[in-house]
Amino acid sequence: MTDTVSIKGPDSTGVKPLVEIQGVHKLFGDHHVLKGIDMTVNRGEVSVIIGPSGSGKSTLLRCINLLETISAGRIYVHDDLIGFRDVNGKLHDLNTKQIAAQRREIGMVFQRFNLFPHKTALQNVIEAPTQVKRQSKAAAKLKALELLEMVGLSDRANFYPSQLSGGQQQRVAIARALAMEPELMLFDEPTSALDPELVGDVLQVMKDLAKSGMTMIVVTHEIGFAREVGDTLTFMDAGVVVESGNPREIIANPQHHRTKEFLSRVL
Amino acid sequence: MSRLSRRNTASIKAADLELIDATPVRHPWRWVGAAVILLVAALAIQSMTTNPKFYWGTFRTYLFDVLVIQGVGWTLILTVSSMVIAIVLAILLAFMRQSENPLFRYVSWVWVWFFRGTPVYTQLLFWGSIGALYPKIIVGVPFGPELFSWDTATVINATVAAIVGLGLNESAYLAEIFRAGLKSVDNGQMEAAEALGMRRSKVMWRIILPQAMRVIIPPTGNETIGMLKTTSLVLAVPFTLDLTFVTNALASRTFLPIPLLMVAAFWYLLITSVLMVGQYYVERHFGKGVDNVMKAPVQATAAAGAAHTAPPATTDGTTEGGKP
Numbered sequence: 001m002t003d004t005v006s007i008k009g010p011d012s013t014g015v016k017p018l019v020e021i022q023g024v025h026k027l028f029g030d031h032h033v034l035k036g037i038d039m040t041v042n043r044g045e046v047s048v049i050i051g052p053s054g055s056g057k058s059t060l061l062r063c064i065n066l067l068e069t070i071s072a073g074r075i076y077v078h079d080d081l082i083g084f085r086d087v088n089g090k091l092h093d094l095n096t097k098q099i100a101a102q103r104r105e106i107g108m109v110f111q112r113f114n115l116f117p118h119k120t121a122l123q124n125v126i127e128a129p130t131q132v133k134r135q136s137k138a139a140a141k142l143k144a145l146e147l148l149e150m151v152g153l154s155d156r157a158n159f160y161p162s163q164l165s166g167g168q169q170q171r172v173a174i175a176r177a178l179a180m181e182p183e184l185m186l187f188d189e190p191t192s193a194l195d196p197e198l199v200g201d202v203l204q205v206m207k208d209l210a211k212s213g214m215t216m217i218v219v220t221h222e223i224g225f226a227r228e229v230g231d232t233l234t235f236m237d238a239g240v241v242v243e244s245g246n247p248r249e250i251i252a253n254p255q256h257h258r259t260k261e262f263l264s265r266v267l
Numbered sequence: 268m269s270r271l272s273r274r275n276t277a278s279i280k281a282a283d284l285e286l287i288d289a290t291p292v293r294h295p296w297r298w299v300g301a302a303v304i305l306l307v308a309a310l311a312i313q314s315m316t317t318n319p320k321f322y323w324g325t326f327r328t329y330l331f332d333v334l335v336i337q338g339v340g341w342t343l344i345l346t347v348s349s350m351v352i353a354i355v356l357a358i359l360l361a362f363m364r365q366s367e368n369p370l371f372r373y374v375s376w377v378w379v380w381f382f383r384g385t386p387v388y389t390q391l392l393f394w395g396s397i398g399a400l401y402p403k404i405i406v407g408v409p410f411g412p413e414l415f416s417w418d419t420a421t422v423i424n425a426t427v428a429a430i431v432g433l434g435l436n437e438s439a440y441l442a443e444i445f446r447a448g449l450k451s452v453d454n455g456q457m458e459a460a461e462a463l464g465m466r467r468s469k470v471m472w473r474i475i476l477p478q479a480m481r482v483i484i485p486p487t488g489n490e491t492i493g494m495l496k497t498t499s500l501v502l503a504v505p506f507t508l509d510l511t512f513v514t515n516a517l518a519s520r521t522f523l524p525i526p527l528l529m530v531a532a533f534w535y536l537l538i539t540s541v542l543m544v545g546q547y548y549v550e551r552h553f554g555k556g557v558d559n560v561m562k563a564p565v566q567a568t569a570a571a572g573a574a575h576t577a578p579p580a581t582t583d584g585t586t587e588g589g590k591p
Contacts, residue, residue: 065462067458067461067462096466096467097466100461100464100465100466101464103461103462103463103464104463104464106462107462108459108462110455110458110459112455114453114455114456114458114459115459116456116459116460116474116478117478117556117557118477118478118553118555118556118557119556120556127460127463127465127473127474128460128463128464128465131465131469131473132463132464132465132469160555160556160557161556162556162557173459176463177462177463180463180464
């Protein structure tokens, strides 16, 4: 039922972007957090979002994954209208089953890892494939061990999260999200809760992932990562996109004074 | 030179170190306290052994009396069955209370309000007299034909009435304990699981509840031990086979209440002790990954060691839950 024609986004020609964010607003009561965000992310692209805290960048990410519901505008991922069903121009809420189905295509990595503490690293990774995709335990394990190998933690498969460092936990969290084979990966300040010496390993995994062609939206304070890996850089402040474009150009030569001010503080 | 000396410091063996041998702080008042406690204990033992009104001979006669042992059995049956009913209902009520469905939330709230708000003794009296209220249980179409019917007294006999009465009452208290446990789990857990595409019911059952159990078990153990003693109220039904009723009956028959109270106390204490041992193991199970893991060998050498002990990809299901 999710793939009826009515759910498709507006038609256009040529290569369609994987993510289309159109005029998105988000209100928490009277608090206007997102004030008309437009953004597109093409398949295989790494889109980095930076900005001061409270600028709405995490909220935008959470809206894409339906952890928040947008107040106005549209978000399309892979032509699917996120969160709603469009019936002749009138939007209807999706039911929980449809929401869960949309989320399966989108992986998310959180600032505070949010690993399941009562499960080992391996059990964390196979949880969704076995429970949601109904994969056999053996197949899921095989795939999970591959993913743990990829993030450099195959020797920690049977460790509980409390036995892992923050950087290791975050890499398990990345493996856990990848186990669902998402089309899009969202990173919400993935290195902000880490000790400085642990940041590098996580960024390396993300770089490898970008190189493998994964479409990624990354909210971060790591300007170096944005410069090196990012295909586009978006600077957000106070709920609007202030500046957006090639990361190297923006970092070297910011056009807007707010971008300049922010970069001068974090660089 | 400095490099050399640094290497020397690093290579000092633990055995060569001059370990600190500090004099510990003295606690003379602890000895005084211990002496007082010993004295009080000795007085208690002396009075219990020398006071003939304890009738220890009678205590010994009735301790393993058939009626008493049967009473212990019935008390255990009542405790376990009513707690099982209460736990199942409490999980359901707690999930309903956290549900997005307002009807579920409301029903759960009213249930807790009612069963917590009336005395368990009153509820037991009610279940005991339900046969008078509804002599027959009839399944049928409203205002239409009746399909099945039973005598209430045969379906809800004294045992059923006692178990249902105790279980429903307890479910209200446990529901609040379970609700507190569910709320104690970090919100990020729900978000992470939902972001993986898991449905809410599955998240509650597989992710939230197992973590909440760490918080839920201690007060639930408390409630179970409380229930053991609350079963003595089933004479309201009236149910007359439990430990308290039996020992009271024997006491009035022998005109010796004290030794039979001692018999009851002995058995309640013994069962409580067994329950506490059980609780220890249940707590240990649900604390896995949090309370009882070896602290992390984060260093590379330890990791290499773990890599050798960790089972490779080809092993069967035994990897699951394995501890390093």
